[in-house]
Amino acid sequence: MGKIVFYEEKNFQGHSHECSSDCPDLHCYFRRCNSIRVESGCWVLYERPNYKGYQFILNQGEYPDYQQWMGFSDSIRSCRCITNVYGNAYKIRIYERPDFGGQMAEYRDDCSSVHEALKFHDFNSCVVMDGAWAFYEQPNYRGRQYFLEKGEYRNYRDWGANSSSVGSFRRTSGMYRIRIYENPDFQGQVTELNEDCPSVYERFRRGEVPSCNVMNGAWVFYEYPNYRGRQYLLERGEYHRCTEWNTTHPTVGSFRRVQDIL
Template sequence: MACGDEKIIVYTEKNFSGACAEYRQDQPQLGDFDNKISSIKVFGSVWIGYTWPEYKGYGLLLEEGEYPDWQSFHDIHDDYLSSFKKMDMAPLCEPSNIQLFASENFSGQSTILQSSVSDLPCYGFNTTSSIKVKSGAWVLFQKPNFAGRQYILTTGSFPTKKSWGADVNAGYYVDGDDKISSLRPVKRPGNDPDDDIKVTLYEGVKFSGRKHVFTSKDDNTSDIQGRIKSAVVNGRKNWKLYSVAYPKTGATAVTELNYSNPRYPNPTSMPGADNTDGVQVLSLYPVKPDE
């Protein structure tokens, strides 16, 4: 996608079909497309979609790329988008630096981060009450592995949970709305595909149910409680999934998901995984296709 062609195209049906509209400027209201968007393409830019008009409600980060169905861009409910705002590109060109504080007004335990963390509690940071974004743009997630409600922040100081939006009632999440469990820098448009290596695993078929996002190897996927029944691969690496934690050298993978065939809607679509009950995943590794 050309970095200079800054626009977003929305579609009323999955897989980029149905009626469509193209936007290049902020859209406080979507008219005939209000709450009717099922797939999206983003070119050369980053947008925030909102579940209510006038940029209110729950914010959803839409980075450069293609989103063939609503599960690929949020985990709330089909079609719930009512306004769009294009992000300023300047913060995306800065180094990423954020400081989290356990207590309000920048007090208590703190940690400074410059890259993604998929599970803050495992990292040793359980509570976030105030934040300083020193540079860059960040997306913070309610749940581990970059899932759940999102908070999108750029350079600034946020002394209370209210100041970074944790008290906004979006009408979808109730328990743990103000909890931050994972975070990452917002991706700059035009990055090489190798900079966006990830796999998204779903506990339901056709990309439904609880989802788990991984951007690097994980020797013990303790957060996965059910069997995996569908998956999506991003970037130019395959993923080997194992049914044991901490697999030894030479261990046989349950399946290998190939980036050249990135969407696996059910267990039988995964190579070697013919069990319709799904795949048990206790560890996984990104690998080059020839490894």
């Protein structure tokens, strides 16, 4: 869990309050908030109690005045810490044959060359026991990539490959996937992204996100391009329409990954 310190005055002066867990009502701890020090974790601050109002996403660092977190005033009334999306443990079991047959190797670390590390060089099935992993077609994490989450994969087709050949694999704590839809309720044209988008209009030729599906990671939608304006945190899940991320209009100027939550 993270740690955040709120100060009533600018430049970390005046009365302070330290917080290490979610808090639906901060009003009883301080009257106003003009500076913040995030000592660990990633936090979402809200303008009103019970996680309502404008949202501000803060990573580890110092914020000497509210303009530094793009605030509109010194009002911060609730907060919560973004939990680890992927977890800290990693474990995968790799099998020589389909349906978990033949030789088995268990890994908790990255493998840059399957040919050098294992007696068998084809992966025909596997079990991801903890964490998220990426398989690569070639050694040293090159070539086609396949993302594997926790679960059983009885043959290589289960992770989307056309053959059992894997050149390398590694843990991934930074895999992000979001699907943007043209219309509400996941209708119309769909685009899947795994990178930041500084301008929704330039990318999609429209300035709206009527619905979306956050498949991996946590993302922030911004009211204006280049990550400015009101912010909305979206964690893993389906968002049938814009009201489900607490806005009344689907206008989105930009969006990006929350990368400092591990």
